[in-house]
Amino acid sequence: MQKFGKSQPASRLEDVRFLTGHGRYLDDTPPEEALRVYFLRSPMAHATIASIDLEAAKEAPGVHLVLDGEGLREAGVTEGLAAVTVDNRDGSKGAAPRRPLLAEGRVRFVGEAVAMVVADTLQEARDAAELIEVDYEDLPVHMALAAGGEPLHEDVPENRAFDWALGDEEGTEKAIAEAAHVVRLSVGDNRIISNPMEPRGAWADMEDGRLHLSFGGQGVWNTKRNGAKIYGLEPEEIRVTIPDVGGGFGTKAPDYPETYLVGQAARMLERPVRWYADRSETMLSDNAGRDLEHDLTLAFDDDLKITAYRVETRCNMGAYNSGLNQPIQTVLFSKVLTGVFDIQTAYQHVEGFYTNTTQVDAYRGAGRPEAIYALERVMDRAARELGVDTWELHRRNFIKPDQFPYTSFTGETYDVGEFARLLAKAEEAADRDGFAARKAESEGQGRLRGMGLCYYIEAILGNPTETAKVEFHEDGTVSIYVGTQSNGQGHETAYARFLSDQTGIPVENIRVVQGDSDKVATGGGTGGSRSVTTQNNATLATVSKMVEAFTPYLAEKMGVAPEDVAFDDETFRAPGSNLTPTFVEAAEMARVDGRTDLLVHEETATLPGRSYPNGAHVAEVEVDPETGHVTLERYTVVDDFGNLINPMLAEGQVHGGSVQGIGQALWEHVGYDEDGQLLTGSFMDYAMPRADDVPMIGFTSEPVPSTANAMGMKGCGEAGTVGAMAATANAVADALWQRGVRQADMPFTPSRVWKMLNDAMDTVG
Numbered sequence: 054m055q056k057f058g059k060s061q062p063a064s065r066l067e068d069v070r071f072l073t074g075h076g077r078y079l080d081d082t083p084p085e086e087a088l089r090v091y092f093l094r095s096p097m098a099h100a101t102i103a104s105i106d107l108e109a110a111k112e113a114p115g116v117h118l119v120l121d122g123e124g125l126r127e128a129g130v131t132e133g134l135a136a137v138t139v140d141n142r143d144g145s146k147g148a149a150p151r152r153p154l155l156a157e158g159r160v161r162f163v164g165e166a167v168a169m170v171v172a173d174t175l176q177e178a179r180d181a182a183e184l185i186e187v188d189y190e191d192l193p194v195h196m197a198l199a200a201g202g203e204p205l206h207e208d209v210p211e212n213r214a215f216d217w218a219l220g221d222e223e224g225t226e227k228a229i230a231e232a233a234h235v236v237r238l239s240v241g242d243n244r245i246i247s248n249p250m251e252p253r254g255a256w257a258d259m260e261d262g263r264l265h266l267s268f269g270g271q272g273v274w275n276t277k278r279n280g281a282k283i284y285g286l287e288p289e290e291i292r293v294t295i296p297d298v299g300g301g302f303g304t305k306a307p308d309y310p311e312t313y314l315v316g317q318a319a320r321m322l323e324r325p326v327r328w329y330a331d332r333s334e335t336m337l338s339d340n341a342g343r344d345l346e347h348d349l350t351l352a353f354d355d356d357l358k359i360t361a362y363r364v365e366t367r368c369n370m371g372a373y374n375s376g377l378n379q380p381i382q383t384v385l386f387s388k389v390l391t392g393v394f395d396i397q398t399a400y401q402h403v404e405g406f407y408t409n410t411t412q413v414d415a416y417r418g419a420g421r422p423e424a425i426y427a428l429e430r431v432m433d434r435a436a437r438e439l440g441v442d443t444w445e446l447h448r449r450n451f452i453k454p455d456q457f458p459y460t461s462f463t464g465e466t467y468d469v470g471e472f473a474r475l476l477a478k479a480e481e482a483a484d485r486d487g488f489a490a491r492k493a494e495s496e497g498q499g500r501l502r503g504m505g506l507c508y509y510i511e512a513i514l515g516n517p518t519e520t521a522k523v524e525f526h527e528d529g530t531v532s533i534y535v536g537t538q539s540n541g542q543g544h545e546t547a548y549a550r551f552l553s554d555q556t557g558i559p560v561e562n563i564r565v566v567q568g569d570s571d572k573v574a575t576g577g578g579t580g581g582s583r584s585v586t587t588q589n590n591a592t593l594a595t596v597s598k599m600v601e602a603f604t605p606y607l608a609e610k611m612g613v614a615p616e617d618v619a620f621d622d623e624t625f626r627a628p629g630s631n632l633t634p635t636f637v638e639a640a641e642m643a644r645v646d647g648r649t650d651l652l653v654h655e656e657t658a659t660l661p662g663r664s665y666p667n668g669a670h671v672a673e674v675e676v677d678p679e680t681g682h683v684t685l686e687r688y689t690v691v692d693d694f695g696n697l698i699n700p701m702l703a704e705g706q707v708h709g710g711s712v713q714g715i716g717q718a719l720w721e722h723v724g725y726d727e728d729g730q731l732l733t734g735s736f737m738d739y740a741m742p743r744a745d746d747v748p749m750i751g752f753t754s755e756p757v758p759s760t761a762n763a764m765g766m767k768g769c770g771e772a773g774t775v776g777a778m779a780a781t782a783n784a785v786a787d788a789l790w791q792r793g794v795r796q797a798d799m800p801f802t803p804s805r806v807w808k809m810l811n812d813a814m815d816t817v818g
Contacts, residue, residue, distance in 0.1 A: 065702070066560070067545040076297045079269045083256035083327040088117055090315055090328035091178035093168040093185055094337060095160035098409040098729025099203065100189040102158055102167070109184040110170060115177035117322055119185070120314075121168045122157040130154065130317055132283040134308050136374035139217050139383050147215035147405070150206035152373040154283075154310040154317075160189070161205050161372035162411050163731055164337030166310055171318050171326055194409045194729045198346055198367040205372055205407045214370045214405035217383045219390075219463065225400035228361035232352035236435040241798045242423055242778075244344035244369065244723040245716075246733075247416050248741065249540075251299025252335045255312045256327035257319035260292070266316045267294045271306040272538050272578020273570045283313050284320065295568035301540030302713070303415030304339055306580050307376030311338075336734045341723055342416025344369040345382055345423060349431040357441060359450050362391060362399040364427060370405050371412035378414045379405060385420030387463045388512035392428045393472045393667060394450040399462045409729040415580065417713055418771040421511050422778055429507045429779035430786075437790060443783075444480065447508055448473055458760075465512055467665050468760045475691050475755050476508060479669035482753050483689040488673070491686075501676040502686075503788030507779035510667040513768040514581030517663070520574070521591035522655035523552070523599060525640035531558050533592065534566045534655075536576020537584040542770060543702045544584060551589050551698055555596045556636045557623030575657075582768030585698065587660060590762055594658035602651055603639050607632075610642065662761035666768055668692035670711070670776035672784040678792065681807030683719055683785055689751040690776065695759040695767035703769045704752045710773020711750055716742040718781035722800045740802070789813075 070076055110119045120128070133154065138147035151157075156167045168185055172178035195202035200211040229235055255268035266280060273293040281288045298305065311328060318326040330338070345368035352361040368382040377385075383403045390401055436443035451472040452459050459467045488504050495502035522534040533552050537544060545565040553560040566572055577583065600620045608615040611630035619626055624633040634642065643651035673687035690707055697703050720740035724732035733739040758765030778799070786797040789806070793813035798805075 065543045065546045066549060067543065078251055078297045078299055079254045079256070079267065080329050082267060082296045084258060084325040087256055087258070087325035087327040088171050088173060088322065089175040089178050090318060090326055091170045091175060091182050092166045092311065093170065093182040095156065095163060095165045095167050097160055097189050097191065098163050099192040099194045099205070100160050101192060102156060102160065103188040103190050105168070106186040107168065110181040113177065113181035113184055115173035116170060116181045117324070118171040118318055119168060119181065120155065122153055122155040125155050125317070128317065128321060129285065130283060134310060135279055137377055137380055138374065139215050139379045141216045142218045147217070147379050148206070148209045148213070150209055150373065154314055162409050163729055164411060165372070166314070169314050169318065171322065194727070196408050196410070196725060196727065196729060198369055198406050198408070200406065205409065209407060212407045214374070214407055215379055215383070216404050218400070218402045219387050220400035221398065222400045225361045225363050225398055228398045229350060229352045229363065232360055233355045234353040234357070234439055236351045236353070236431060236438050238349045238431045238434045240347050240349065240427065240430050242343045242345045242347070242426055243717065243799050244413065245342050245416065245721045246336055246339060246723055246739065247302040247304040247342060248335065249300030249302060249304060252330040252332065253305060253309065253311070253339065254327070254329035255315040256325065257316040258325035259319055259323050263290050263292055264316055264320060265292045265294065266312065267296065268312045269298050269305060270295050270538070271301045271540060271580055272576060273568055274576055274578065276308060276312065277570045279308055280313060280316060284316070293570045295538055298538065298540040301579065302417045303342070303419050303580060305540065306578070307340060307414050332736070333734060336739065337731060338411060340375050340412045340414035341371065342413065343423060343717070344413050347427045349427055351431050351435050353435070353439065357439060357446060357449055359394055359396050360398060362396050364390065364401045366403040368403060368405050369410065369413050370407050371410050372407060373412055375412040375414040377419070378412060381415060381420045382423060385514060386424045388465055388514070389421050389424045389510050391462050392425060393452060393470065393508055393510045395452045395456065397462050410725060417710060417774040418511070419514070419581065421771065422714065422775045425507065425509045425775050426778045426782070429509070430782060433505070433783040433786060443506055444476065447476060447506070466662060468662065469757050470665070470667060471693070471757050472508060472667065475667070475693055476669050478753060478755050479671055479689060479691040482691055482751055483671035483673070483687065491673070495675050499678070501678060501788040501791065503674050503676070503784045503786065505672045505780045505782065505784030505787055507670045507776045507783065508667070509670065509772070509776040510665050511582065511768070511772050511775045512665055513583055513586060513663045515583035515587070516577035517587060517660040518657060519577055519587040519591040520655065520657040521588065521595040522573070522653065523595055525637070525652045527644065529637055529641070530562045530564060531637070532564045532566050534573045535588050536573055536578070537588050538568050538579045540579060542584070542706060547585050547698055547702060548588060548592065552592055552596070555593065555622060556599070558636050562637070582666070582770040582772070584770065586664060586762055586764070586766050586768050589698070589764060589766070590660055591656060591658045593763060595654055595656040598656045599636070599654045602654060606643060606648060606651060607634065607639060660762050664695065664759040664761045664767040666692065666694050666772045668772065668776060670780035672780040674781070674784040674788055676785065676788045676806060678810055681803035681805070681810065683801050683803070683806060685715060685719065685747060685781065688748055690773070691753045691755055692769070692772060693755050693757045693767065694769045694772070695756050696765040697754060697756065698766070700754060703754070706769045707752050707773040708750050710771060711777040712742050712747055714774040714777025715747060715781050718778050718785070718799050719801050722802070
């Protein structure tokens, strides 16, 4: 029965409506009469609110509601936003300071919401907000990734969010002390803003006494649960929906204050209310990504086999905890701490600090890109210092095929892997043999050329359990209800085609239903590259249940024993019977017979283990030493995603993910001044990669089917970003190395690269 997708590059089904303007994004969906919300945001990074006067704003034309933190408390909303914490090295809990929905007595970052204004029009809400008088008293600003400074929170001395560790510190230090070779590298991982094409937003309305809360996100259930707690309601009193979403990238996964404030306004006014961020709000208030510093140590024996690895990390939490910012650079980072290498002695120590900046949380990959970036940068440095080819150093230290299943130092069970085979394929696909000639040609033009390698591995994260429900309709169409949430990845295509492959139901008759807590009772949402593997695993279980349910019914129709009925992915058949109904035909027969129990089928399934996509990224850059400008000339990817349902979708995910990693390496960077003012608050100041900045990306699939799920699949949504950062950075480092540059950190903007080259020249001089 199980074909698990035909691995055909089928076009995306949803693109017809997207490209013809028929997508239904958040701003397309609220009631026409919805009132408009505007948030007054702090212009100060750190200050006490000495006083706030809302009276003039309340009397302004068109205004229906003005709330500050005190007004919100008086309305009965006293809960702050929830967040996950980690345990400290000494066994105590990581810091959990209160994060209010609206500032309470103090502001802690530029852009923090101080008051909410609801009016008939957006302009009226803006005008009223200008009438709010706030008296701020400056406090010292803390921006360093270090303990100390003015405490942001009274219950967090020295601004230390946590002090976390994993591994054998003593054993690791002993191995480093006894090693034949030790390589050290300090490297930064710069802060970025994800900037999805569609900004965040939310609208809310009261419907038959229930709150309907709609927002652009990555799953409805956390918001439903947390909303019930914040509002003091029962979960069934809230309906949460998510329409089409124009990009998420992890940024839209955690909760934000604005979502619940919009819902509260609708409750208080009993009117529909809507808010949609502009780009300035996006840059000021969206969770940022990355922002950490590493001190890395690799130890080797005489044969250049790694004997120990130590990671010391300092990471930025921003002003508050957000959903997962404590676990990301600790627990999630650790999932791939040692990458694809056979390292059993390691130590990871991470300290998190609060600063007067926007929160830092999940961004495409969430911990895994950071871990692989650190490891592959220090591996590249080790190859240079030890005088060995980096490709050879990788091969010497790879986990070998006969070692699988392999339990990593951090307890991950890698089920399969053929890393050397994929690396050889990447070497060929990137035309490594021709690099010397290309380098000589660049040198002839006065330019530097470099090649960078990254071999990554990713651990698929998130809840391994998912539910799928299939419903047959009277018009012959079929709905599949899913617990994940598309943000543009092509889920409608992947899920509909997979169900079609397993059942024979024409794909054009299948409708994917998602993002509605009334229609889908449970779900894990989208994040951690979990969606396709977990959701299709649940679909597979549901199809098995469908076959099992229809078999005795059809056996009676066919006049045969149930055990004689078989389903061949398209029709039911039995020896001695001419009746060969499809699923759609069988459902219509059941409808006529009043067997409504056969028209809806639902099953929940849990993956037995994680899958571990992996592969090699090879970047080739050219640097103009006169200007510092870096041009990405070639980019090659060879990936092991296991069995593919739709190679076109997988390649698209690789392209998008890779460009986001390349963007961070070459252009993107969030800048603050010493007073916590955002310096990169628009696209005039924050550089995003454009189409002409990136060459055609070569993609090759080299599947090693996973044994952790029946489909042999491995997630691919975040893999491109996991591999791209280090490959690109190592390519630039390779180009600059020949001019004496030894410390090369992202982003490699022209001014920074020019300075690296000139500083190296001054040092040599």
